[in-house]
Amino acid sequence: MSEKLFRARAPRAVRRSSTTRHHGIERADDYAWLRAANWQAVMRDPPVLDPDIRAHLEAENAYTKAVMSDTEALQATLFAEMKGRIKEDDATVPAPDGAFAYYTRYVTGGQHPLFCRTPRGGGHEQILVDGNALAAGHAYFRIANVAHSPDHDLVAYAVDTKGSEFYTVSVIEAATGKSVDARIADNNGSFVWAADGRTLLYVWLDEEHRPRRLFTHGVGAQGADQLIHEQADPGFFLGLGTTHDKRYLLLSVHDHETAEISLIDAADPSSPPRLVTPRQAEHDYSVDHHDGRLVILTNSDGAEDYRIVEASVDAPGRENWREIEPHRPGRLILDVVAYKDFLVRLEREDGLPRIVVRRFAGGEEHDIAFAEEAYALGISPGYEYDTATLRFTYSSMTTPAQVFDYDMAARTRVLRKTQEVPSGHDPSAYVTRRIMAPAKDGETVPVSLLYRKDLKLDGTAPLLLYGYGAYGMTIPAGFSTNALSLVDRGFVYAIAHVRGGKDKGYRWYKCGKRDKKVNTFTDFIAAGEHLVRARFTARGRIVAHGGSAGGMLMGAVANMAPDLFLGIIAEVPFVDVLTTMLDASLPLTPPEWPEWGNPIDNAEAYRTIAAYSPYDNVGAQAHPHILALAGLTDPRVTYWEPAKWLAKLRERDTGGNLLLLRTNMEAGHAGASGRFERLKEIALAYAFALKIAGVSETV
Numbered sequence: 001m002s003e004k005l006f007r008a009r010a011p012r013a014v015r016r017s018s019t020t021r022h023h024g025i026e027r028a029d030d031y032a033w034l035r036a037a038n039w040q041a042v043m044r045d046p047p048v049l050d051p052d053i054r055a056h057l058e059a060e061n062a063y064t065k066a067v068m069s070d071t072e073a074l075q076a077t078l079f080a081e082m083k084g085r086i087k088e089d090d091a092t093v094p095a096p097d098g099a100f101a102y103y104t105r106y107v108t109g110g111q112h113p114l115f116c117r118t119p120r121g122g123g124h125e126q127i128l129v130d131g132n133a134l135a136a137g138h139a140y141f142r143i144a145n146v147a148h149s150p151d152h153d154l155v156a157y158a159v160d161t162k163g164s165e166f167y168t169v170s171v172i173e174a175a176t177g178k179s180v181d182a183r184i185a186d187n188n189g190s191f192v193w194a195a196d197g198r199t200l201l202y203v204w205l206d207e208e209h210r211p212r213r214l215f216t217h218g219v220g221a222q223g224a225d226q227l228i229h230e231q232a233d234p235g236f237f238l239g240l241g242t243t244h245d246k247r248y249l250l251l252s253v254h255d256h257e258t259a260e261i262s263l264i265d266a267a268d269p270s271s272p273p274r275l276v277t278p279r280q281a282e283h284d285y286s287v288d289h290h291d292g293r294l295v296i297l298t299n300s301d302g303a304e305d306y307r308i309v310e311a312s313v314d315a316p317g318r319e320n321w322r323e324i325e326p327h328r329p330g331r332l333i334l335d336v337v338a339y340k341d342f343l344v345r346l347e348r349e350d351g352l353p354r355i356v357v358r359r360f361a362g363g364e365e366h367d368i369a370f371a372e373e374a375y376a377l378g379i380s381p382g383y384e385y386d387t388a389t390l391r392f393t394y395s396s397m398t399t400p401a402q403v404f405d406y407d408m409a410a411r412t413r414v415l416r417k418t419q420e421v422p423s424g425h426d427p428s429a430y431v432t433r434r435i436m437a438p439a440k441d442g443e444t445v446p447v448s449l450l451y452r453k454d455l456k457l458d459g460t461a462p463l464l465l466y467g468y469g470a471y472g473m474t475i476p477a478g479f480s481t482n483a484l485s486l487v488d489r490g491f492v493y494a495i496a497h498v499r500g501g502k503d504k505g506y507r508w509y510k511c512g513k514r515d516k517k518v519n520t521f522t523d524f525i526a527a528g529e530h531l532v533r534a535r536f537t538a539r540g541r542i543v544a545h546g547g548s549a550g551g552m553l554m555g556a557v558a559n560m561a562p563d564l565f566l567g568i569i570a571e572v573p574f575v576d577v578l579t580t581m582l583d584a585s586l587p588l589t590p591p592e593w594p595e596w597g598n599p600i601d602n603a604e605a606y607r608t609i610a611a612y613s614p615y616d617n618v619g620a621q622a623h624p625h626i627l628a629l630a631g632l633t634d635p636r637v638t639y640w641e642p643a644k645w646l647a648k649l650r651e652r653d654t655g656g657n658l659l660l661l662r663t664n665m666e667a668g669h670a671g672a673s674g675r676f677e678r679l680k681e682i683a684l685a686y687a688f689a690l691k692i693a694g695v696s697e698t699v
Contacts (some may be wrong), residue, residue, distance in 0.1 A: 015651075017030060027578075071688070078687060084483060098383075111674030115146045126175075129155060138161045141674070150197045154198075158189045164633040165668060171220075194216070199216055208234070244385050245289055253665055257472050257593070258279055258283060259285050285297060290340075290360070300318065305505050342359055351504055352374070359408075376395050376476030388682060401418075410458050435530070445499075445526055451487060464491055464689060465544050467524045467527075471509075498527070518612055521560055526627070557576040561620065565624040567624050568623075569685045573642050588651070625688070630643065631664045633668040634668040637667065657692075
């Protein structure tokens with residue numbers, strides 16, 4: 001069947017007139033009806049979705065399946081390739097904690113992890129939580145958190161079976177697997193053990209899916225849980241953590257740029273939380289504990305890229321802070337972990353990460369760095385505080401992930417694991433590079449590249465350009481086995497490290513948010529244009545890829561530079577920005593205002609968002625090929641955003657390219673659950689890229 005005939009048969013959403021007025025501006029939205037009035041109920045019970053909305057989404061799914069039917073064999077091939085690069089019986093490196101070592105492993109053919117332990121000195125394995133057994137009978141299943149009690153007697157875990165991220169916490173006996181408690185519902189996946197090993201602290205979600213209350217729960221006890229803290233302001237999240245020495249539990253009240261942390265005595269979890277320092281707009285800080293002192297990572301007093309201070313637990317206020325690592329512009333401190341004898345920090349400078357180790361006694365420090373042009377580096381603090389061993393992970397776009405144990409005293413490292421690629425991988429067959437693309441305002445945008453060494457760089461290759469650019473999140477230039485399925489077929493794979501992330505420091509983030517959000521989009525376009533000039537690809541041969549807030553980026557560039565891109569892959573795309581930011585009842589809207597602006601109260605914020613919101617700026621023009629992927633029970637980017645976007649694109653598009661929507665009716669923001677089911681969605685996206693690029697189905 002011809003593409004034109006397919007396009008003629010594309011679902012057309014009914015237009016139902018709806019208008020709103022804010023700041024004297026009237027706005028029409030003919031597809032507002034796709035937002036279910038009972039969306040909260042749908043999150044918990046998907047079958048209650050309005051029949052008209054369900055029928056439209058299912059028609060879109062059927063249309064996408066029909067249009068992509070000629071790629072079904074290719075999708076199967078891609079799935080088999082990607083699955084073949086996964087070690088099916090893979091396991092993490094055991095992490096020691098007291099008498100045991102804990103780890104996660106998979107079984108051949110299994111979709112979900114097994115959480116296990118062995119005696120530290122050797123002995124028989126004990127399976128604590130079997131994800132495959134728990135998932136049986138559920139169309140969707142995800143474990144968010146598994147944690148053993150400090151005395152190793154109990155194990156708690158949080159499970160979501162709808163994709164809506166309302167988790168239920170269960171507690172079992174570690175030795176027998178016997179259930180001892182399953183009374184915690186509507187959790188956000190966050191909980192911690194108190195020192196007694198019989199008390200859990202957890203965060204409760206309200207009907208709007210907002211983390212509203214912190215409770216203590218006595219395992220197996222009768223009666224109501226004790227309320228420790230209630231957050232009345234819907235603009236802030238509640239979070240839970242612990243100091244590395246487990247002396248204090250940490251209650252965090254935060255949004256994307258402001259934090260307020262209180263200490264809860266792990267030995268007395270019912271005691272009132274003790275505030276470290278009150279929240280102040282745009283003051284972000286985190287806390288660890290060492291020998292009666294708090295180690296605080298903060299951006300206070302103009303330290304845009306953060307500094308480290310310390311204060312006594314008994315007098316933790318800002319007036320008592322003493323600097324132990326100064327701010328250095330351009331050197332962004334990302335994380336700090338306190339061990340008994342060492343302070344470890346992860347930092348990034350010139351776009352590349354490094355680990356710095358400082359001995360508390362004397363202050364002597366050294367760093368761990370690597371020589372590749374682009375790489376990813378992370379620290380895994382582990383369970384133990386009184387240790388000289390630091391575990392870290394390293395990978396690059398050509399180098400599979402490696403796990404090292406580093407002796408901070410001896411400055412030696414032991415390679416504990418290298419990611420296995422069962423179907424084979426030769427790093428020498430590929431090239432990874434970092435180039436800088438000039439932006440229109442004189443900034444330079446880092447771009448990480450991966451391609452085959454034998455690829456002819458003559459400007460004819462198709463290129464997949466990935467981007468995100470929000471919340472200060474940095475996209476690491478790490479190893480992706482999935483990307484090889486495109487690269488081995490002649491694609492260049494690129495990541496544009498656009499403003500909105502922290503790739504070039506905190507300033508890079510600030511210059512890609514609120515009234516400067518458009519920089520994210522123009523950076524991405526500038527990266528694409530530079531890649532064309534450098535002959536990595538050609539105009540109209542770029543497939544753009546992004547998800548969630550990166551999906552907003554996809555929608556924006558499709559409007560702003562449609563001829564630059566051959567296609568757009570938008571996963572759970574945040575494209576109806578203005579409508580969402582005007583709806584204070586949605587889960588993430590109030591906490592998101594610091595990121596995008598509050599268009600309810602601020603007319604200028606309204607106009608700023610309206611000027612770039614992808615849904616509001618769909619014009620009468622030819623658009624690139626577009627594939628949008630959504631999840632029905634997604635509480636972060638609701639299903640109706642991509643549904644409305646595709647409906648409006650079909651209404652206004654003047655070209656003949658594919659405009660496709662697939663909604664997973666049994667999943668949420670993270671897509672299909674299970675390590676292999678998720679690969680099927682990636683295979684669909686990559687088959688779409690290969691189809692529109694006219695690339696052969698074979699490697």
